[in-house]
Amino acid sequence: MISSAIISGSGAFTPPNTVTNVELCKRVDTSDEWIVSRTGIKSRQLIAKEGEMTTVDMAEKAAQAALDMAKIKAIELDMIIVATVTPDYRLPSAACLLQNKLAARNACAFDLIAACAGSLYGLSIASQFISSGKYKKILVIGAETMSTILNWSDRNTCVLFGDAASAAILEPSPDPEKGFIDFQLYSDGTHWQDIWIPEGGSKNPVSADTFEKKGDRVLMNGRETFKFAVRALTSAALKILESHRVSIEQVHHIVAHQANLRIIEAVAERLGISLDRFIINIDRFANTSSASLLLTFDEGKRLKRFKDNDLILMLAIGSGFAWGASLYRM
Ligand SMILES: CC(C)(COP(=O)(O)OP(=O)(O)OC[C@H]1O[C@@H](n2cnc3c(N)ncnc32)[C@H](O)[C@@H]1OP(=O)(O)O)[C@@H](O)C(=O)NCCC(=O)NCCS
Numbered sequence: 001m002i003s004s005a006i007i008s009g010s011g012a013f014t015p016p017n018t019v020t021n022v023e024l025c026k027r028v029d030t031s032d033e034w035i036v037s038r039t040g041i042k043s044r045q046l047i048a049k050e051g052e053m054t055t056v057d058m059a060e061k062a063a064q065a066a067l068d069m070a071k072i073k074a075i076e077l078d079m080i081i082v083a084t085v086t087p088d089y090r091l092p093s094a095a096c097l098l099q100n101k102l103a104a105r106n107a108c109a110f111d112l113i114a115a116c117a118g119s120l121y122g123l124s125i126a127s128q129f130i131s132s133g134k135y136k137k138i139l140v141i142g143a144e145t146m147s148t149i150l151n152w153s154d155r156n157t158c159v160l161f162g163d164a165a166s167a168a169i170l171e172p173s174p175d176p177e178k179g180f181i182d183f184q185l186y187s188d189g190t191h192w193q194d195i196w197i198p199e200g201g202s203k204n205p206v207s208a209d210t211f212e213k214k215g216d217r218v219l220m221n222g223r224e225t226f227k228f229a230v231r232a233l234t235s236a237a238l239k240i241l242e243s244h245r246v247s248i249e250q251v252h253h254i255v256a257h258q259a260n261l262r263i264i265e266a267v268a269e270r271l272g273i274s275l276d277r278f279i280i281n282i283d284r285f286a287n288t289s290s291a292s293l294l295l296t297f298d299e300g301k302r303l304k305r306f307k308d309n310d311l312i313l314m315l316a317i318g319s320g321f322a323w324g325a326s327l328y329r330m
Helices: 032-039 055-070 094-102 117-131 224-244 261-271 290-304
Strands: 005-013 018-021 043-044 079-083 108-112 138-144 163-172 180-186 253-256 311-318 322-329
Touching: 005 055, 005 117, 005 290, 032 261, 055 094, 055 138, 055 163, 055 290, 079 094, 079 117, 094 108, 094 138, 108 117, 117 138, 117 163, 117 180, 117 290, 117 311, 117 322, 138 290, 163 290, 180 224, 224 261, 224 311, 224 322, 253 261, 253 290, 290 311
Parallel strands: 079 108, 079 138, 253 311
Antiparallel strands: 005 163, 005 180, 018 043, 138 163, 180 322, 311 322
């Protein structure tokens, strides 16, 4: 039987340690004015020190909040998908560690990498398993300790990111008109070097000078990423709307990956809509990579921004580039 998948519960967790732009000025040559005017970021939540709290620790807290909202127990889960570029270990997956922590013994579990588009990709996979009737309860997580892969002396990147985890439980919708309507996903690997980590993989394994060169830390071509993101997100939005003969006026909310407020503003302008239809939290959390989309969804949900029958457009893009759009009916 084909049924649509709904988000029956969502949750999020951010570490309690708030780091303002002013505090970052002690680490790199930057200013609150530069960061706010170029990105909209005022502060971010970061783990206090490496190892103090891990990606899976945060994922567990976000998962528990989502399970509570959905009123289900971890033992009922059929599948756990963790989208992350910062798993606790190279092996095994963060998803298997999370399965163990939650004692979700009936769930298969795996990680996926689509960087900042990870949650959207995870939701799309979960949605297919629900729609096909194969599984009934799937946990999708986006979780990142970005602070552990940033170069804290590179002002081009370290001011942009935050740590967080977010979660969604997907279940079959009792009403076929509700839930995920569609996902449209894209990738363009010609841009693989626009956001990347040069060392630590099979191409350039960690060597004696990796740590001195900071080869295991994120490098980014900010300007190219910015331009590509605006074009790709706008195009993905227009295509999915056109496929379903929906106009942008019929969309009540846009839940978009929070990379940069100026990217969101540029997409809003191209779509011809005002910013108040977007849920915005980049000012407080910065770019939390794969955690960002569901962190934003969860905020909209808990603030009761979404009403019954509202149409939500989800948009995300990340390193690769990988990006996409989804339509969801509350
Ligand atoms: C990174 C970004 C904020 C830079 O903004 P920008 O307006 O494009 O800035 P520019 O690249 O033109 O750089 C302007 C100058 O600011 C400097 N600069 C960079 N980071 C800085 C910082 N934190 N503080 C102060 N100056 C900074 C640059 O060195 C450059 O100086 P130069 O002209 O002397 O070389 C912007 O390009 C961006 O957001 N890109 C997308 C990043 C992103 O979203 N990544 C994740 C995608 S999932």
